Amino acid sequence: MHASRITLLPIIALGLIAAALLAACNGDIDDPDISSNLVAVAAFNPTSACVDVDGEGVDTNGDGTVDTQTFTSVQQTVTLDSRMRGSASSNLNDVIFNQVTIDYQMTAGGVPPQRTETITVTVPAGGTADVDVTTVLGADIPTYFSLNSRGNIQLTFRGHDIAGNPATAVGWTAVEPATVCTGN
Numbered sequence: 433m434h435a436s437r438i439t440l441l442p443i444i445a446l447g448l449i450a451a452a453l454l455a456a457c458n459g460d461i462d463d464p465d466i467s468s469n470l471v472a473v474a475a476f477n478p479t480s481a482c483v484d485v486d487g488e489g490v491d492t493n494g495d496g497t498v499d500t501q502t503f504t505s506v507q508q509t510v511t512l513d514s515r516m517r518g519s520a521s522s523n524l525n526d527v528i529f530n531q532v533t534i535d536y537q538m539t540a541g542g543v544p545p546q547r548t549e550t551i552t553v554t555v556p557a558g559g560t561a562d563v564d565v566t567t568v569l570g571a572d573i574p575t576y577f578s579l580n581s582r583g584n585i586q587l588t589f590r591g592h593d594i595a596g597n598p599a600t601a602v603g604w605t606a607v608e609p610a611t612v613c614t615g616n
Contacts, residue, residue: 466597466598466599467525467527467592467593467595467597467598467599468516468517468518468525468593468597469514469515469516469517469525469526469527469555469557469593469599470514470515470516470517471512471513471514471515471527471529471555471589471599471600471601472512472513472515472601472603473510473511473512473513473587473589473601473602473603473604474511474512474513474560475510475511476508476509476510476511476603476605477508477509477511478508479605479606480605480606480607480608481506481508481567481568481585481605481606481607481608482506482608482609482610482613482614483506483568483573483577483581483607483608483609483610483613484503484504484573484610484611484612484613485573485577485578485579485581485609485610485611486501486611487501487502487503487504487573487574488501488502488503488504489501490502501574502570503570503571503573503574504570504613505566505568505569505570506566506567506568506613507564507565507566507567508564508565508567508605509562509563509564509565510562510563510564510565510587510603511560511561511562512529512553512555512560512561512562512563512589512601513555513560514527514555514556514557514558514559514560515558516557516558523557523594524593524594524595525557525593525594525595526554526555526556526557526593526594527554527555527557527591527592527593527599528552528553528554528555528591528592528593528594529551529552529553529554529555529563529589529590529591529599529601530550530551530552530590530591531548531549531550531551531589531590531591532548532549532551532563532565532587532588532589532590533546533547533548533586533587533588533590534546534547534548534549534565534567534585534586534587535585535586535587535588536576536583536584536585536586536607537583537584537585537586537604538581538582538583538607539582539583540580540581540582540583541576541577541578541580541581541582541583541609542575542576542577542578542581543576543583544568544569544572544575544576547569549565549566551563551565551589553589565587567585567587567605568585568607577607577609578609579609579610579611580609581607581609582607583606583607584604584605584606584607585604585605585606585607586602586603586604587602587603587604587605588600588601588602589601589602
């Protein structure tokens, strides 16, 4: 009886080790339902969304007086950066993003409605790609923005890799209201 316990001890220990390793495995690493290409928002250029809240005066009837304001949309270039998760890169891991959701997270001032835009950008496996995104619509500025506006804009990119697995990337840019913006 004593000898059989000694023989079972290594088997039990091996079973416990196998169970611990199985529990420690991250299902996302080899998950066939999500892309192995982890794409992150690496940078915004300009680094924040400068919103010119007073717009530009326009003389629409030619009488020499300003009779309306025009507001310029804010466009930023977003750099997307790819890192492979656990597997070698291949063309099947390239990610194609086809939409971006722009969501305003304001702590002061008005909150423009969330919107989703169609885009097309391919992020090569292990590489980077840039895409221009209109983060603030000119038409939203007089209604939702003032010099007191504060908050962030969240951009959520959605798409898939060439193999068809879904992919997302999320990034934030700050809202900076001003009476004059340079670089937008």
